[in-house]
Amino acid sequence: MALNPPSPSLSIFREKKSFSQLPSMMKAVSYLSAVQQADFRTRTHDNPHTAPTPALSRSSSPATSFEDFVLNEDDDNSSLVNPNTPPMSEQVSTTPHTEFGHCANEAYRCVSKHDYTKPFLEHTIEEPPLYVHLATYISFIILYTLGYLRDLFGMYFTKSHFTHLEFHDGYAPLDSKFDSFVRRRLKRRMDDCYAQPITGVPGRTLHILDRYSLDYNHTQIYTGGKTCALNLSSYNYLAFSQGHGGWADAVAESIRQYGVSSCGTRLGSGSNDLHVFAEALIARFLGTEDALVCSMGFATNSTFIPTLAGKGSLIISDELNHTSMRVGIRQSGAEIRLFKHNSMSDLESVLREAISQGQPKTHRAWKKILVIVEGLYSMEGTLLNLPKIVELKQKYKFYLYIDEAHSIGSLGSRGRGVTDYFNVPPGSIDVLMGTFSKGFGAAGGYISGSKSLIDALRLRSHSGPYAEAITPSVITQVVVSMASIMGVVPASQLTESMPFPCLDSSIVAPKKGVEELPGMVPASMLPRWMILCPSLADGSEARMRMRRLAFNCRYLHAGLKKLGFIVYGHASSPIIPLLIFNPGKLAVFVRMMRARPIPIAVVFVSYPGTSFLAGRVRLCPSASHTKEDIDIVLRACDEVGGILDMRYGSCERWGIDEVCERAVELVHSV
Structure with missing residues (x-):
């Protein structure tokens, strides 16, 4: 009806x-x-x-x-x-064109989450009539x-x-x-x-x-x-890239505090307290132990992947992975296998054959197996079947690397990417990678995972000691965007009995045994000079946009x-x-x-x-x-x-x- x-x-x-x-x-x-x-x-x-x-x-x-x-x-x-109806958003621009369109109708809202009552639809390609192929x-x-x-x-x-x-x-x-x-x-x-x-x-x-x-x-x-x-x-x-409003005000203040740009590498004069705030906030946002930021999204994949695997290791990659991942995989020196795009059955076949045969010539066991996929594929628009691949991970004991360049911020009821969309605990994923240029309106990328992994990447990857640090204005945009999604609460209001707000069961129905992601971020995790307007601090603006x-x-x-x-x-x-x-x-x-x-x-x-x-x-x-x-x-x-x-x-x-x-x-x- x-x-x-x-x-x-x-x-x-x-x-x-x-x-x-x-x-x-x-x-x-x-x-x-x-x-x-x-x-x-x-x-x-x-x-x-x-x-x-x-x-x-x-x-x-x-x-x-x-x-x-x-x-x-x-x-x-x-x-x-x-x-008679003032807009919820404080980010309406006064420039000749329109940066953000106001829409007060609550019917035009939807929650991004997976419905577990329905089966996950595998990627299917609908073919046009034969004459279309012929004409092409x-x-x-x-x-x-x-x-x-x-x-x-x-x-x-x-x-x-x-x-x-x-x-x-x-x-x-x-x-x-x-x-x-x-x-x-x-x-x-x-x-x-x-x-x-x-x-x-x-x-x-x-x-x-x-x-x-x-x-x-x-x-x-x-x-x-x-x-x-x-x-x-x-x-x-999420339209966070705006010339006016709370995000732009915070970036302007960061320029007054730190200047227009920074110089040097992360281990040199280019790193500052903003990077420490950002990495701690990213780890909390994703529900992982630690995180590391990089000044370029492409370099995040191409320079960190070679550190994760090498000779004697096996990397299994989706055939439609992004070029940045392919570059990093080739530079690693590891053995490479491909599986059909987003096909979990083909991935399992490749895993079974690779594990049974071992390394070429010697047939010794692999030192490690790393499966690299994307959360959301930029050319196909397809979504990773995360529950199934986690099931395979538990069965075949491989490491899982997920590129969330397009899914972080844009998927999930809380904007936390594919893990949030499927309500899968982030601890099930070994390496979470993402960029700031899509959902957060900034630039650069991040790697998130266990503290021991991130500590090793800081020293061994090329982007850690050698790459230029992200400028203060850009990293400020990242911090404000993530804080506005999570919401900010004064540290005095957090109690030991309720460190994180509980999930709204009407929006996300947690599966049994699934960990809850951290909720609102304490104000102590943000720079003291960073004051957010009420609609950003309480998270209402970001939730409306998502x-x-x-x-x-x-x-x-x-x-x-x-x-x-x-x-x-x-x-x-x-x-x-x-x-x-x-x-x-x-x-x-x-x-x-x-x-x-x-x-x-x-x-x-x-x-x-x-x-x-x-x-x-x-x-x-x-x-x-x-x-x-x-x-x-x-x-x-x-x-x-x-x-x-x-x-x-x-x-x-x-x-x-x-x-x-x-x-x-x-x-x-x-």
Whole structure:
């Protein structure tokens, strides 16, 4: 039975007329006409300011003309909220674009947790019709054939343009011919979609710098204008990266306290008391004994993994692990095995064979076995089957290393990642790794585990004694973000009888025997100068954002499937891969989304980032988006997908109006 749709929250967007009310042919002609006009303007080098740029309007009144879509930079945030209902968030920005969208409707909230009454769904790949694969192969064949013909004639008639691919002046070419070919003949055709420079905070909206090219994307010319677009392209999951509010105030104070940057390594003059506060807070946040921070997320994996395993050890890795992990695994010198992506049955088969056969040639027992996986896979949006892999760990006695770059902060009712989402005790995991650039709006990474492990990593890993320390302003953002998620309580209010607040059984139902994570953090664990506003100190702001993020992710994922698209990943994942397949449609999809009356910024991935047949757009909703924002994205995908023939899914289909009206029911059904 359908639920009564809740009253809509206030939106800053307005449209002149719904494109869904127009016949599909009229919509196609309208889009193609707009693309042709834009192409004509760029090729004739017209001034872009002579015509109105489609952008976001902050007025809630109906639009009466196309010019009304232009952003009014003189408005303040009073037009975003109901004056009778003050916003819960104190982070509403006063900048021309909107960093955070206010939504007071409690129906548009959801808790990120695993339902143990339902089986965990293994990663499945839904295949499109055969003609889609055929058309994709033909597209690549045409691209490569024409590209190689152009190179063949170019090397004969314009040799000066290809000297970098041939031996010259006694030097061998640095770049391989195939890599150069892909970059010149495939990627460059879509560089206006790959590399879209932005300015300002990538919050609910962002500003894209307008450019055009007169030499087929060899160079890009900045026009001086900007397009304000709805942002579905950033990893700012909880919208902690803001230019105004409690987080920014704390960062500004840290600059007054410590200066703009620090110098030296962690063992030199670059480390300070902020790093000690941060590492203690991270360990408490994750429920581990100790933690170690690193100034770069990529280096966290690539430099710490070689310290954990070496010759005589075995590393078993998921076939779709991130490049940073692959680099670290190769540098370790350990024997390497791969298992199929997120397949626990294949992992068990690899484990059984490796343990029974032992080391190559000698067949001696392995010194150690380390299984390396991700909590949430950035390209597929799939979630690790943590309960099953912990079960295998107890059976086969291997060490487990989990990369939570995308899951920490974005998953779990308390934002603690996959262990929180599945309610699995953190002590079951040997090494927890994560980054600060996604859920916390900062930069860098961390390694967390037992104290003996972290002490060894401090001395033996390259990032420990040699890497630059994280600057005070960045580490302050990490501390404030984690403290706002946990909540801060004065140390005098904590009693021995209740050191940590109990879990709310209505939100998370702990399994029998599962340890509880530490709750609110004592004020003594924060620097004395760090004073948080009430909504951050009590954790209410962060809890609201986590619940909004969970709703937005589930709604967008389920809505796209109901509209007939092939979507990968888990329903709770903030990364939603929308499969497009054909390389020609990828660039057109991005350009059409940006050319809409309300522009939408998205990113896409094609070969060699994915396989030939798996080109996709990755949509990344955040807590800053309102339910109406997701409606706008769904309607845009529905219209553009209809024009480009992208609905290949086999799921039961709904109309776009039904999806938007039954959003709450849809979210709680997945």
